[in-house]
Amino acid sequence: MNPVVAQILTIAGVLLGAGATFVVTTLTERTRWRRAQTARWDDKRLQAYTEYANAVKQMVRSCRRIAETKNLLPTGTPIDVDAGFDAIAEAETERALKWETVLLLGDPATVVAARAWHEQVWQLEHILRDEGQDEATFVDAYKKAMRLRNEFYACARAYLHVTGGALADLTWSSLVPPAKK
Secondary structure, X not given: OOHHHHHHHHXXXXXXXXXXXXXXXXXXXXXXXXXXHHHHHHHXXXXXXXXXXXXXXXXXXXXXXXXXXXXXXXXXXXXXXXXXXXXXXXXXXXXXXXXXXXXXXXXXHHHHHHHHHHHHHHHHHHHHHOOOOOHHHHHHHHHHHHHHHHHHHHHHHHHOOOOOOOOOXXXXXXXXXXXXX
């Protein structure tokens, strides 16, 4: 074989090998970067969803305490109603702050579920502020709030690819502890 041809083939082989190495390394690094970015944003979403859920849950707990005081639920310890509404207002402020992060980072289905949940909690507060409220109305609204909470968690878990099965179907009896004697 001609020495010039041999040198050209050697140079072509080196260039082909270098090009292939460059392409494989670039694709590998791009994949690694995307995976790291996805994990980073998933961590941020998880934190946003958790903080938001805790804020809404504080509103629900305050609503529940007021309902117990107004004899709309058969459990609990009485609370000063004005202090309870103040606690709801503080929790609502916290929820509104956390909501902005959910809007920024959340996937559409989870944002819709989150909005439905907090709007139902607003309905609980509205019922409690109404002087003519009855137990059945509050209990139905409370059950709906719990269903919407479960939908929020189901959407968040699905988007974050959290495994481990679905949330337990909570019955009303599991949500209301036995009345104190």
